[in-house]
Amino acid sequence: MTTSTETNTRVLLRSRPVGEPTADDFEIVREPVPQPAAGEVLVRTSYLSLDPYMRGRMSAAESYAAPTGLGEVMPAGTVGEVVDSRDPSLEVGDVVLAYGGWQAYAAVPARQVRKLDPALAPVSTALGVLGMPGFTAYAGLTVLGRPQPGETVVVAAATGPVGATVGQLAKIHGARAVGIAGGPEKVAHLEELGFDAAIDHRAADFTEQLAAATPDGIDVYFENVGGAVWDAVLPRLNLYARVPVCGLVAHYNETEAPAGPDRSAALMRHVLNKSLTIRGFIQTEFVPEHHDRFLAEMGRWVTEGDVGYREDIVDGLENAPEAFIGLLKGRNFGKLIIRL
Numbered sequence: 466m467t468t469s470t471e472t473n474t475r476v477l478l479r480s481r482p483v484g485e486p487t488a489d490d491f492e493i494v495r496e497p498v499p500q501p502a503a504g505e506v507l508v509r510t511s512y513l514s515l516d517p518y519m520r521g522r523m524s525a526a527e528s529y530a531a532p533t534g535l536g537e538v539m540p541a542g543t544v545g546e547v548v549d550s551r552d553p554s555l556e557v558g559d560v561v562l563a564y565g566g567w568q569a570y571a572a573v574p575a576r577q578v579r580k581l582d583p584a585l586a587p588v589s590t591a592l593g594v595l596g597m598p599g600f601t602a603y604a605g606l607t608v609l610g611r612p613q614p615g616e617t618v619v620v621a622a623a624t625g626p627v628g629a630t631v632g633q634l635a636k637i638h639g640a641r642a643v644g645i646a647g648g649p650e651k652v653a654h655l656e657e658l659g660f661d662a663a664i665d666h667r668a669a670d671f672t673e674q675l676a677a678a679t680p681d682g683i684d685v686y687f688e689n690v691g692g693a694v695w696d697a698v699l700p701r702l703n704l705y706a707r708v709p710v711c712g713l714v715a716h717y718n719e720t721e722a723p724a725g726p727d728r729s730a731a732l733m734r735h736v737l738n739k740s741l742t743i744r745g746f747i748q749t750e751f752v753p754e755h756h757d758r759f760l761a762e763m764g765r766w767v768t769e770g771d772v773g774y775r776e777d778i779v780d781g782l783e784n785a786p787e788a789f790i791g792l793l794k795g796r797n798f799g800k801l802i803i804r805l
């Protein structure tokens with residue numbers, strides 16, 4: 466139970482960013498702690514996930530999900546403790562995964578939360594390798610990428626929770642994993658994770674490095690970023706290559722189409738000549754069929770050490786806006802999480 470003196474710190478969307486978000490696009494408020502209604506639980510947030518998709522929610526542009534309204538709390542997956550329960554399925558003290566948003570307390574329907582077992586893995590992993598980003602990597606790579614032994618899989622944003630998992634799963638499937646990341650420290654981490662090759666997209670000779678790292682071409686390119694990385698990858702795709710399009714983080718802050726000639730005809734020539742499969746997806750599409758298997762398999766790989774993960778933990782809800790702004794520029798190193 467909470468006491469009447471406690472307040473709920475919340476981060477609201479104040480304005481829709483034009484280009485890069487700024488701290489002024491967010492507003493931090495203190496309000497009374499909500500009371501759960503029948504069928505709800507009150508969850509006190511311990512960890513909150515910051516993810517690139519939130520940039521889309523800040524925008525009113527048409528997307529796969531409705532925008533967050535101005536004055537509404539920013540959306541987020543959260544891990545927290547049940548402090549009040551009005552549903553028989555959950556008790557005070559249970560640790561749960563919820564969609565609580567950027568706030569210290571959330572009253573949420575009990576049927577929308579999943580109870581976690583803290584003995585199985587650190588509960589913060591439910592926001593990363595054992596949560597939505599890990600599942601995105603798992604489903605996108607296995608269902609759409611379908612890597613075969615000996616094939617070459619390339620992924621960028623490779624030290625993040627999606628990319629790092631893609632590369633390690635590619636290895637489990639017997640493929641060669643090539644990771645792309647920003648800066649030497651991140652590149653060194655990819656080598657520690659067991660990637661066969663790691664390259665820095667900020668290096669002046671990035672295109673040459675990519676060619677050297679993919680002597681047999683690329684069979685699966687797991688698209689997380691777009692931009693200059695995609696330009697370098699496209700000519701190296703092999704016949705029948707698969708491109709699961711998971712995200713385009715290099716473009717999320719763009720305000721207009723990139724300069725230069727329209728290159729869509731050249732792209733379609735590659736699609737035709739190489740019989741490419743380019744397939745966008747949102748991970749929720751695969752939840753009904755694949756999520757239970759993901760939890761079982763990934764839970765085992767993580768606990769047995771076959772899949773490693775790195776978290777970038779920032780303390781304090783008031784630091785969430787700056788941390789999120791940095792995520793879109795590569796300032797995070799691993800799964801970005803706010804600890805309350």
Ligand SMILES: NC(=O)c1ccc[n+]([C@@H]2O[C@H](COP(=O)([O-])OP(=O)(O)OC[C@H]3O[C@@H](n4cnc5c(N)ncnc54)[C@H](OP(=O)(O)O)[C@@H]3O)[C@@H](O)[C@H]2O)c1
Nearest residue numbers: 517601622625626627646647711712713714715747748795
């Ligand atoms: N389709 C879905 O259902 C779904 C679900 C979850 C995530 N996603 C997408 O998956 C991608 C990765 O997500 P994540 O949570 O794992 O993020 P993340 O890797 O933790 O963070 C984003 C990373 O993108 C890289 N980046 C930013 N701008 C870049 C640029 N111009 N060129 C190359 N890299 C750039 C940065 O890493 P470096 O410093 O290494 O460049 C940054 O750390 C995102 O595009 C996200 O939107 C999609």
